[in-house]
Amino acid sequence: MTNALPHRDDCVLYYALQHRAAEHPDRTYAVFDDGTQWSYRETLERTQKLAAGLQGLGIKQGDHVVVWLPNGKAAIECYFAINYLGAVYVPINTGYRGDLLAHVIDNSDAKVIIAHHELAPRLRDVQTAELTTVVSVGGNCGTIGDLCIADYAELKNGQELAPLERAIEPWETQSIIYTSGTTGPSKGVLSSYYHNQATNHGEAWRGTRDDDRFFINMPMFHVGGCFIVYAMMLRGGSITVSSGFSTSQFWDQARRTESTIVFLLGAMATFLLKEPIGRDDKNHPVRAVYIVPMSEEALTFADRFGVEVYTLFNMTEISTPISSEIYPDKVGLCGRPRDGYQVRIVDEHDIEVPVGEMGQLIVRTDNPWTLNHGYYKNPEASVEAWRNGWFHTGDRFRRDDAGNYFFVDRIKDAIRRRGENISSAEVEAQIISHPAVKECAAIAVPSEYGEDDVMCALATLPDQTIDPAELIDYLSQRMAHFMVPRYVRVMASLPKTPTEKIQKAELRKAGITADTWDREEAGIRLRAEKLN
Numbered sequence: 001m002t003n004a005l006p007h008r009d010d011c012v013l014y015y016a017l018q019h020r021a022a023e024h025p026d027r028t029y030a031v032f033d034d035g036t037q038w039s040y041r042e043t044l045e046r047t048q049k050l051a052a053g054l055q056g057l058g059i060k061q062g063d064h065v066v067v068w069l070p071n072g073k074a075a076i077e078c079y080f081a082i083n084y085l086g087a088v089y090v091p092i093n094t095g096y097r098g099d100l101l102a103h104v105i106d107n108s109d110a111k112v113i114i115a116h117h118e119l120a121p122r123l124r125d126v127q128t129a130e131l132t133t134v135v136s137v138g139g140n141c142g143t144i145g146d147l148c149i150a151d152y153a154e155l156k157n158g159q160e161l162a163p164l165e166r167a168i169e170p171w172e173t174q175s176i177i178y179t180s181g182t183t184g185p186s187k188g189v190l191s192s193y194y195h196n197q198a199t200n201h202g203e204a205w206r207g208t209r210d211d212d213r214f215f216i217n218m219p220m221f222h223v224g225g226c227f228i229v230y231a232m233m234l235r236g237g238s239i240t241v242s243s244g245f246s247t248s249q250f251w252d253q254a255r256r257t258e259s260t261i262v263f264l265l266g267a268m269a270t271f272l273l274k275e276p277i278g279r280d281d282k283n284h285p286v287r288a289v290y291i292v293p294m295s296e297e298a299l300t301f302a303d304r305f306g307v308e309v310y311t312l313f314n315m316t317e318i319s320t321p322i323s324s325e326i327y328p329d330k331v332g333l334c335g336r337p338r339d340g341y342q343v344r345i346v347d348e349h350d351i352e353v354p355v356g357e358m359g360q361l362i363v364r365t366d367n368p369w370t371l372n373h374g375y376y377k378n379p380e381a382s383v384e385a386w387r388n389g390w391f392h393t394g395d396r397f398r399r400d401d402a403g404n405y406f407f408v409d410r411i412k413d414a415i416r417r418r419g420e421n422i423s424s425a426e427v428e429a430q431i432i433s434h435p436a437v438k439e440c441a442a443i444a445v446p447s448e449y450g451e452d453d454v455m456c457a458l459a460t461l462p463d464q465t466i467d468p469a470e471l472i473d474y475l476s477q478r479m480a481h482f483m484v485p486r487y488v489r490v491m492a493s494l495p496k497t498p499t500e501k502i503q504k505a506e507l508r509k510a511g512i513t514a515d516t517w518d519r520e521e522a523g524i525r526l527r528a529e530k531l532n
Helices: 013-023 040-056 073-084 098-108 120-125 193-199 223-235 250-257 266-273 298-305 379-385 424-432 468-476 504-510 527-531
Strands: 028-032 037-039 064-068 088-091 112-116 133-137 148-151 173-178 188-192 213-216 238-241 261-265 288-292 308-310 333-337 341-346 359-365 391-399 405-410 415-417 420-422 437-446 452-460 487-490
Touching (some): 013 073, 064 073, 064 098, 073 112, 073 223, 073 238, 098 188, 112 120, 120 133, 173 193, 193 223, 238 250, 266 298, 266 437, 288 298, 341 391, 415 452, 424 437, 424 468
Parallel strands (some): 064 088, 088 173, 261 288, 288 308
Antiparallel strands (some): 173 188, 341 359
């Protein structure tokens, strides 16, 4: 990476989309669940028409516009049209309601929200200072207090689009994306156009080619959705826009849409692997898969489905500072830092720890604007995250002698039991390897002896059952005795976000429930504990 920003034509939507449409107007850009395809020319035309309609509502350069939509055609049109005006795209989680919904809308300073008609009625219980207008998508949302209601379909009637007031620069804010809010109110991450471009550029996603069709199954309010949508436009490639991840439909969707590359959370890869082996497992167009985080099953996934496998480390606030070569073969491996990125593993005082020891990963870059530029209207959180000139990820890492970086755990998810630090991710990796387990989470619960005890919550595969005592025996042969859970809670399904992340905060809040099994009450002792 050189210490210079890319030209606006290469990273700012207003210019980049025009150039791609001029260079290859008939090339396919987007494919949807219903089989509809958009060329680059049609994508530009749709973007311009909606931009004109939004301009007619009074949206101008620099304004913030909230988008509250599931994946689909409208989600892509809104993303691009907002940025085409030089306005700021503010997508929010479709699961939001109540106080959390009020918080993000109020924090965003948006006067206009574009919402699906089935979601919009939730706004009746929300009071915000700035919001004046709801654009209803897909139908009539009814009356919502004294807010003006506009019909989305009517905004796309080809009004004349006024020119930009001024050029849009790579360092300007392109989006505000809200964090999950698992440790407090959601924070709005400020991302520039260059930040977005840098996230998916070059060796960051080294398995991606310019002619790939990227299968988007992550929601558009997540960087695994919207940033990849944008990256493939910049590359001149194409995307498949799926309404969401489906284990049973995944490979059929990939075949039908001719998708060649996909990003999968580790749990998604596990779900696919636990499907029955079939003759069509390699009969699909997918060439490469990113699996994050890296599990011990990744190479099994590559072999069974005949795909290249890569992994990486990224989060909303950063821009893929670490990525792997093809076929990473160690659990938790993220890869090595890419050019232009500096990473360190530090203790609580930001002092670098020795190789092999665990600490927090912190990041900075050679070029300006390639990471987030703070949290919107939250200077305290911005200063805390950016202290000493480095961005603090909140993730525990370790590094080996060869310079490889390994994700250990979120710092807030770490467990300390009887003087031992335990990675919840490592515990989960062993639990999920049990053939009956579909999904699981390891959490800390208070111990009567001080510090923590280990609890696991899990759900089984359909038509499967699990005996907690048998699970403990299975785990005691695979992990250190101090890591083996004391408590086991079997649930029908685990609470999850719309991005399929397990909500550990909800499990911690519930704690030891009436249906939780306790191996100490059951009289099960681990041999290793007796010897110690």
